[in-house]
Amino acid sequence: MPILGLAPSSKSTYPPHFDIERVIRPNILSLHPYRCARDDYSEGILLDANENALGHSISNGDASTSEPNGRIPTQGSEIDSTRSLDLHRYPDPSHPLIKSRIAELRGLPSSDHVFLGVGSDEVIDLLMRICVAPEREKVLITPPTYGMYAVCAQVNDVGVVKVNLELSGDGGEGGAKGRFSLRVDEVKKAVDADPSIKLIFLCSPGNPTGTLISLASIRALLEYEGFRGIVVVDEAYVDFSEPGSSAATLISEYANICVMQTLSKSFGLAAIRLGIALAQPPLIQVLSNTKAPYNISTPTAHLALKALSPASxxxxxxxxxxxxxxxxxxxxxxxxxxxxxxxxxxxxxxxxxxxxxxxxxxxxxxxxxxxxxxxxxxxxxxxxxxxxxxxxxxxxxxxxxxxxxxxxxxxxxxxxxxxxxxx
CATH class of the missing domain: 3.90.1150.10 (Aspartate Aminotransferase, domain 1)
Structure with a gap:
């Protein structure tokens, strides 16, 4: 079944054992996404989306209202700048300029390799919903790792297989000392033993390990014919590691990888909740078909665009x-x-x-x-x-x-x- 909205020529062919149409749940492949008002027209006298035609009601003059950090908004503050944001209108559903800047920053060929989510947590949840059938299929995680993988799995009623990272150089009497590494052979054994595993979540650099997983280890899983699902690499902290460490460099070659990033850490924008998925166009298209219609707010998009400027x-x-x-x-x-x-x-x-x-x-x-x-x-x-x-x-x-x-x-x-x- 073809992916709705994707040109036939966009389907990737490497590695040969991977077919995205066999990974995505059939009900998702057949999904006709909700078509929102701004998908059609975004200029003119807009009377199509039941918005408030008189604008927002954030007052500049209420000095009794303090901001969350306790400061009092004043004239000329961020509240005044909201007048130019058209907050009474629904946001752009696609945000092409933000995606283009991210693609350029991460060395990807085009914006159709980029998906935006409400934090990485939305991306995690969407990946499970589009790929993993509740009660029947599973994800694989590598503890110690980010806790939301297991939380999202439980919410979506999917199973979790665990292959712990290896801690080498143990420090006597059970002391936690040494280096964490991915046990690639054990992961392969796990997916061989359980064909229902659809996603492998790798946190790199790890949380809480702080350890980068080598590109060679990631490539070994992408090439492994015994695993027909998607390897998800969570790179929330990758900008703090050595340049060239990102698995985003593998995206142009492999159709079975999804790299998650965020503006929360290196960009210092945890409050705006902007998560990113980087992958080849077929997976990005499925994520876009499945997301909520206006998942990225106008204030978030406004700040993200400023953060992605060359100076920022x-x-x-x-x-x-x-x-x-x-x-x-x-x-x-x-x-x-x-x-x-x-x-x-x-x-x-x-x-x-x-x-x-x-x-x-x-x-x-x-x-x-x-x-x-x-x-x-x-x-x-x-x-x-x-x-x-x-x-x-x-x-x-x-x-x-x-x-x-x-x-x-x-x-x-x-x-x-x-x-x-x-x-």
Whole structure:
């Protein structure tokens, strides 16, 4: 069954064992997407979509209304700029200029390789809905990994197969120390044993591992004839790793890969909730056919377009350079706390955070109880919020610490030293 909206010549042929029409659920392939008003016309006297013809009602003069961070909007603030955004109109359903800028930034041939979602979480959910039949089919994940894969699977009533990452260089008495790596052969065994697996989710750099999965490992799964589904590579943190690390470089060759990215991390735009899927046109078309009609809001699109301008991209890269330098300094500072029971940072440092085990006093064994006490005390008594990850596979006793500014990192080390002395 052909993909609605896709030119026949757009169907990819490599690798030969992959056929996207056999991966997409039949009810999705036959879906006629909702056609919204702005798909047809976007200019003129627009009386077709039951919008409020008098415009929005955000007042500039209400000084009693504070913004979420406590500041009071003033004349000339962002509220005034909303007048030019036509907020009373439904947004553009396709956002071609944003997609073109993303395609150029990521080295893809055209905007038809780009899909936009409400954060990466919408992309995850859509991929499961279009590919995986509830109650009958499954996804594969590689713990420790991003928790939303399992959450979305449960919401969509699909099974989850787990192939844990391998942690090499174990640090005595079960200490979490070393490097995480993808066990490619074990993943192959899992898909051989269970043909109902339709999606493989790889987080690279991993959350919470901070470890990049090699392009050679990803390519090995894409080439494997025993797996006829799609390999999904979640690259939320890829801009903090070495240039050339992105699996987006594989998209022009492989039809069975989908790379997820976001503006939340390197671009510093977590609040606008813009997620990205990069893939060959057939999969992008199916995602577009299935999404909600106006999933990306006008304010989000407005800010995303500004963020993707050449000047903003240059600023983003400058901030990444600063954060990478801060990451190295934070790593060094954490290592100076070894005598207080801070173990060696686990995984590699390819993201904007570090994962460090808290050990039993005087021993090299990770201590979940102590780590959780440190986590709670830091947050509730010292005003420093990190993330407890001790329940994740291979992360016993671990805290995940986001790389902050130099001043923030200095406070983290000072407060961590103080709290470790307490327990």
């Amino acid at each position: 991209v240059a600023e983003m890269h400058a901030k990444i350079g600063e954060l990478v330098a801060n990451r190295a300094d934070l790593l060094s500072s954490l290592q100076s706390l070894a005598s207080l029971g801070v173990g060696e940072v686990i995984g590699t440092q390819d993201a904007n955070f570090l994962v460090v085990p808290i050990l039993e006093r005087g021993r090299s064994k990770p201590d979940n109880v102590r780590a959780h006490k440190v986590y709670k005390t830091l947050a509730e008594e010292e005003g420093v919020v990190v993330r407890y990850r001790g329940s994740e596979a291979g992360c016993a006793g671990c805290l995940r610490i986001t790389v902050g500014s130099k001043a923030e990192n200095a406070v983290v080390i000072e407060k961590l030293r103080k709290v470790l002395d307490m327990f």
